[in-house]
Amino acid sequence: MTDAIVIGSGPGGSTAAEVLTRAGWSVVIMEKGRNHLLDPSDLTKPASDYSNDEIKFMVRHFLGPDPLIEPRAFRRSADEGEHTHVGEVNSIPTTVGGGGTHADGKVPRFREEDFRLLSTYGPQEDAHVADWPLTYDELEPFYTEVEKAIGVSGRAGANPFAAWRSGPYPMPPGAPMYGAVLSAAAAERVGLHPYEAPTAANSIAYDGRPACNNCGFCAFYGCPIHAKGDPVALLTKTMATGRAELMAETYVSRIRIEGRRATGVDYIGPDGVERSMDAGVVIVAGGAIETPRLLLQSGLEHPALGRHLMVHFQTIMVGHFKDLRLHPHKGRSVTHVHDDAMIQDDRARAAAAEANLPWIRGGLVEHAGGGFPIGEARYLPWGRAHAPAMRDAQMSEHMWVFIMQGEDLPYPTNAVDLSPSIRDARGFPVARITYKPGRHELAASKHHGGILQSVLEEMGADWTIHTSSPGVPEFGDRASGIPESRHVIGTARMGDDPATSVVDRWSRVHTLDNLVLADSSVFVTSTGYGPTLTLVALAARAAHHLAGTAPG
Amino acid sequence: MPVWLTEREYLVLRAACAQMMPSDQGAPGAEEAGVADYIDTLLGAFTFDPPRIWAGGPTSGRKGGEAGFINFNPLSTLDELAWRMRIEGSLGLPEREFNGPVVGLQEKYRQGLASLGADFAEVDGAEQERRLRADEGFCDLLYGHCCEGMYGAPEYGGNRDGIGWAYIGRDGDVQPRGYSDEDVSGP
Numbered sequence: 161m162t163d164a165i166v167i168g169s170g171p172g173g174s175t176a177a178e179v180l181t182r183a184g185w186s187v188v189i190m191e192k193g194r195n196h197l198l199d200p201s202d203l204t205k206p207a208s209d210y211s212n213d214e215i216k217f218m219v220r221h222f223l224g225p226d227p228l229i230e231p232r233a234f235r236r237s238a239d240e241g242e243h244t245h246v247g248e249v250n251s252i253p254t255t256v257g258g259g260g261t262h263a264d265g266k267v268p269r270f271r272e273e274d275f276r277l278l279s280t281y282g283p284q285e286d287a288h289v290a291d292w293p294l295t296y297d298e299l300e301p302f303y304t305e306v307e308k309a310i311g312v313s314g315r316a317g318a319n320p321f322a323a324w325r326s327g328p329y330p331m332p333p334g335a336p337m338y339g340a341v342l343s344a345a346a347a348e349r350v351g352l353h354p355y356e357a358p359t360a361a362n363s364i365a366y367d368g369r370p371a372c373n374n375c376g377f378c379a380f381y382g383c384p385i386h387a388k389g390d391p392v393a394l395l396t397k398t399m400a401t402g403r404a405e406l407m408a409e410t411y412v413s414r415i416r417i418e419g420r421r422a423t424g425v426d427y428i429g430p431d432g433v434e435r436s437m438d439a440g441v442v443i444v445a446g447g448a449i450e451t452p453r454l455l456l457q458s459g460l461e462h463p464a465l466g467r468h469l470m471v472h473f474q475t476i477m478v479g480h481f482k483d484l485r486l487h488p489h490k491g492r493s494v495t496h497v498h499d500d501a502m503i504q505d506d507r508a509r510a511a512a513a514e515a516n517l518p519w520i521r522g523g524l525v526e527h528a529g530g531g532f533p534i535g536e537a538r539y540l541p542w543g544r545a546h547a548p549a550m551r552d553a554q555m556s557e558h559m560w561v562f563i564m565q566g567e568d569l570p571y572p573t574n575a576v577d578l579s580p581s582i583r584d585a586r587g588f589p590v591a592r593i594t595y596k597p598g599r600h601e602l603a604a605s606k607h608h609g610g611i612l613q614s615v616l617e618e619m620g621a622d623w624t625i626h627t628s629s630p631g632v633p634e635f636g637d638r639a640s641g642i643p644e645s646r647h648v649i650g651t652a653r654m655g656d657d658p659a660t661s662v663v664d665r666w667s668r669v670h671t672l673d674n675l676v677l678a679d680s681s682v683f684v685t686s687t688g689y690g691p692t693l694t695l696v697a698l699a700a701r702a703a704h705h706l707a708g709t710a711p712g
Numbered sequence: 713m714p715v716w717l718t719e720r721e722y723l724v725l726r727a728a729c730a731q732m733m734p735s736d737q738g739a740p741g742a743e744e745a746g747v748a749d750y751i752d753t754l755l756g757a758f759t760f761d762p763p764r765i766w767a768g769g770p771t772s773g774r775k776g777g778e779a780g781f782i783n784f785n786p787l788s789t790l791d792e793l794a795w796r797m798r799i800e801g802s803l804g805l806p807e808r809e810f811n812g813p814v815v816g817l818q819e820k821y822r823q824g825l826a827s828l829g830a831d832f833a834e835v836d837g838a839e840q841e842r843r844l845r846a847d848e849g850f851c852d853l854l855y856g857h858c859c860e861g862m863y864g865a866p867e868y869g870g871n872r873d874g875i876g877w878a879y880i881g882r883d884g885d886v887q888p889r890g891y892s893d894e895d896v897s898g899p
Contacts, residue, residue, distance in 0.1 A: 194788055211769035211781065212885030215864040222766050222785075226794040231811065246811070335893035373890025384770035384887045409788060430788065484899075489882070491896040533863035533882055542732035542855050543841070547739030550863075550880045583810045585793060 162188045162405075164706075165425055165439040167412045167454065169193075170258020171692055172679040173445030174391035174398065175306060175699040181401040183707035188405045188437065189398075190427055193224045193255035195408040196382065197392055203399040203406055206369075206392050210261075210382030214532045217381045223262050224254035232449070233579040233592040236641045242592075246582055249593050250471055250643045252447050256408050257382075259447065259646065260390040260692070264379035264493035265360035267312055267390070267693035268524060269303050271323045271502075272296040274687040281519045284600055287569035288468060292684045293656045293665040296323050302697040302704075305711040309397075310696070311366045311389035314358035321353065321499045333495070334363035334372055339486040339560045340496040340527040346619035347498055347527075350611075354498040354527065358693075361492050362387045369393070378493035390692065411586055415442055415458040415675065422675040428586055441706060445678040445699065448648035452576045452681060453591040455652070460669070462662050466576045468650035469593065470568035470686035471643040472523060473601040474629040475609045477562040479616030485557045488529020496527040501564055501608040502688050508607065515603035522608035523565040523688020531556030560619065562612040563629075565647065567688040569600050576651050595643055602634050649691050652681040667702035676702050714749075716756030716818070717825075724825045725751060727833035731840045732858045740875045742858055750861030750870030751854075755818050757799060762786040765795050767867045774874070775889040781867040817853075824850030 164180055166173045169191035177187045196209035216222040224230075232251070233243035252259040273280045275292040283289050304326050313331035316322075333356035336344075344354035361372045361383075372387035386392050398404045409430035416423045416436065424438035444451050452466040501522025512520045536556050540549045552558075568574070574596070578589040597605075609626045616624050631639025655661025658670035667682050669675040678699035680691040687694075704711055714722040726748040735741030742748065757764040766785040771777030787795065793808070801816025802808035827850070828843050829835070835843075844851050861870030863877065865885060871877065877884040 194791070196785075208770045208780065209768070209785065211767065211771070212887050213767055213769075213781070213865050215860055215868055216766045219860060219864075220765060221794075226791070228794045228797050228814065229790050335896040337896055338899060341897060373888070374893070374896045375886045375890045377885075377887075409790070432789070487895075490891040533877065533880060534859045537859035537863055538856060542858070544734055544736055546733055547736060547741070547879065551739070553880060556882075585790060585807075585810060587810065 161438050161440060162186045163439070164441040164443055165190060165437060166443045166445060166678070167425065168258060168445035168447070168450070168679065169256045169391070169395065169406065170445060170447065170679070171260040171391045171696045172699040173258070173443065174394040175696045176443050176445065176678040176703040177404055178309065178394040178398045179700050179703035179709070180707055181398050181403040183709045184403070185707060186403050187398070188407060188439070190407045190410040190412050190425070191256050192411040193253065193408065195256040195406070196222070197255070197257040197261060198395060198399065198406070204396050206386040206396065210384045212375055212377040212381070212384065214534050217262070218532065218535065223382065225251055227251070229585040230254065230590060231582060231584070232590055233582045234642050235592070235594050236596040237573065237594060242580060245640055245642055250449065250646060250648055252646050252648060256406070257391050257395065261382045262380050263646070263692065265388045265390060266357045266494055266497065266526070266690055267310070267360045268358050268497070268689045269323055269325070270296065270687050270689055270694050271321065274685065274689070277685045284518060284569055286598060287571050287600070289569060290655065290684050293654055299697050299701065300324070300326060301711045302701045303693065306693065306696045306700050310360045310391070310393050311362055311369070312358050312360050313363040315356050318355035319353065319499055321503055329358065331363045331366055334359065334361065334492060335374060335495070337488060337491040337495045337529070339488055339529050343527045343560055343615065343619055344496045347615050350615055350618050352498050352500045352615065354496050357494055357497045357526070359492060360388060360390045362389065367393055372492055374491050376489040376491060390696070412454060413457070413586070413588060415444070415454065417458060417460070417672065420671065420673050422672055441674045441676065443676045443678050447679050448651045448681040449576050449591045449593065451677060451679055452651040453578065456578050457588060464653055464660060464662050466651050467572045468570035468653055469574040469576055469595055470570060470649040471595060472565040472645045472647040472686060472688070473568055473597040473605060474645055475522070475564040475566055475605040475612070476627045476629055477609050477612035477616060478625045478627070479560050479619060479621030480554070480623050481558050481560060481620060482622050486529050486560055487557060489532070489556065494526045494528050498525050501525055501611070502567070511603060511607035515599060517600055517603055520600055520604040520607060521567045521688060522604045523567050524690070525612065526563045526565070528561045528563055529559065530561060531559070560616065562615065564605070564608055564612065565645070565688050565690060566601055566604050568649070568686045569598060570650055570653070570685060571598055593643070596641060597632060597634070647691055649680045649683045649686045652677055653684050654682040655684065666705045667698060676706065678702055714752045715759055717752050717821070720830055721822070721825045722748060722752060724828055724830070724832045727840065728828060728844060728854060729858050729861070731837065731844060732855055733862055740879050742862060744872065745862050745870055745876050746872040747858050747861035747870045750864065750868055751821070751857050753869035754857070755799060755821060758796065760784070763792070763795065764868065765791070767865055771887050772865065772867065772885050774884065775886050777888045781865055820850065820853060824854065
């Protein structure tokens with residue numbers, strides 16, 4: 161019998177598998193998506209399937225999931241009936257490597273106060289604000305371990321608000337993008353504190369993988385040269401131990417549960433045949449949408465399971481610069497960020513008071529540009545105006561954008577459950593997402609959007625637009641409110657009290673001795689930071705706890 | 713010879729694409745880029761082996777490296793199910809209708825091109841535009857595909873010789889060359 165089955169091969173599952181195999185465990189990794197990440201003839205090496213191809217990655221679902229095969233259902237609230245949309249909803253890749261394959265690899269750590277939001281800031285109406293059952297200090301050694309494992313470039317001390325760290329980043333920052341050089345300077349002039357984004361893309365050759373060559377196909381694309389280390393570095397190391405088996409195109413339909421134990425899983429392999437496999441430990445790492453889906457499908461019940469879904473309500477502030485050519489297609493998508501929107505100051509306190517809220521927090525602000533040609537073309541008219549508009553490249557060359565990953569509060573009404581009627585191609589109920597931002601998110605977006613607008617004006621913008629992702633009727637947008645941030649957080653929160661949390665401080669389901677979650681579903685709050693590095697650190701911590709080993 | 717469309721449909725499609733992306737004042741249009749061939753190749757993707765869904769990697773050969781894009785990725789059983797549903801539609805097959813019937817691209821194009829009229833290629837531009845605008849759903853579908861065929865990788869059948877990228881000053885795929893740090897950080 162294998163020591164552990166890991167369900168999902170993304171950053172969380174890969175990290176758990178790497179730590180456990182390093183400790184001598186045998187591990188089977190089951191991944192429902194295809195393997196385009198590892199060389200099929202030698203799984204200890206990366207594959208060559210990724211490419212600079214907008215059709216493949218942005219149009220044709222190469223990294224999955226295909227919304228025809230595994231759709232999701234969506235509604236903004238239960239008042240809207242069963243659902244208002246079926247198709248893509250915040251679809252993180254379903255593929256070997258999971259969400260790590262398409263992310264541009266910004267991997268900030270959380271700050272100390274992010275783990276004790278309730279005791280630092282106090283409660284919010286309608287939201288279940290809570291402290292985490294662990295502190296930053298407890299997680300720091302695991303942050304350090306995983307930063308080395310995936311290879312993170314950055315500059316310690318560059319962010320004045322950052323939490324303490326026990327050592328430098330493994331690599332220096334990569335080349336700053338031209339637009340970010342300008343926007344970072346403008347941000348500093350208005351009193352903000354931009355810094356080089358901690359990025360899991362190699363700035364120098366590292367761990368057998370080459371330095372990033374700035375191709376620009378970073379966010380939403382698999383890296384053709386594997387300069388992005390998360391999770392290819394973890395998976396290749398795992399496979400090199402000889403103690404792991406990777407089963408791609410393998411769909412776990414149910415976790416088998418007897419009493420206080422998960423005994424194994426039922427799964428459907430690429431041949432379509434359903435089989436079972438026993439294991440000593442079952443680790444679920446499907447992400448905050450697929451993990452609760454599988455747990456619910458397996459008959460697990462808990463009042464908090466599927467609740468408190470958070471996606472980072474994104475504030476998008478666009479500036480137009482007629483005299484600049486910003487060429488954001490050269491470089492690694494985002495090279496600069498700032499944390500100021502998460503720091504309380506008099507203006508934030510006044511904005512909170514005005515909105516009749518105890519406090520507001522924004523999120524990490526990314527300095528970005530954007531626009532691949534097909535994506536830009538779709539916004540433009542057809543006919544004689546088309547070609548000149550494309551040549552002007554108003555979007556891809558003349559716009560600069562701030563994207564704030566706004567902190568979503570944990571509302572019990574934002575949730576994942578099983579669709580009553582929509583099925584995947586294998587016949588199982590798909591995830592239904594119920595999500596809308598609350599008063600806190602809208603107020604934070606409005607306030608911090610105004611500050612970001614002032615930065616773009618300082619940078620010389622001719623005009624600016626404030627929008628959000630998802631677009632919401634509260635901001636006068638006719639969009640349907642379907643989230644697409646790819647940050648999925650919460651739904652199986654961690655805590656010491658089994659009545660109010662699904663997993664304990666070691667990410668183990670309270671009611672089962674050997675079922676562990678290794679993804680961002682266990683997060684108590686969403687903070688305003690991308691979840692990847694923290695979920696990876698938590699997965700490493702949970703796996704070390706299982707194996708009785710220490711990080712290093 | 714078109715891959716999937718009839719000769720008449722192909723002529724109508726070419727004219728419709730040329731109306732959406734005309735050759736004008738030095739700008740290459742859909743005709744020069746082979747946009748209609750991109751769409752016809754998508755509709756007939758399953759007449760190729762492997763099907764022309766996902767070009768290969770990691771390089772095209774245009775900026776060095778090997779010409780890997782032309783080696784299209786083989787599809788898994790589920791990939792094939794998805795793309796046959798999308799292109800052919802569910803056709804009443806139970807294994808394709810687990811969430812109800814799906815209208816495929818082939819049917820949408822067959823109907824959309826028919827509604828433009830068999831004489832579409834021969835009528836004047838104003839009349840072509842009027843007929844296109846009369847069918848908003850098909851017009852949106854067609855325009856999206858025109859964008860892909862004009863600015864996507866040439867291996868999919870459009871953007872012939874990278875003509876769409878060249879006009880807008882974009883390099884397309886750039887591996888393994890990439891960009892220098894000076895390209896990234898300078899004006």
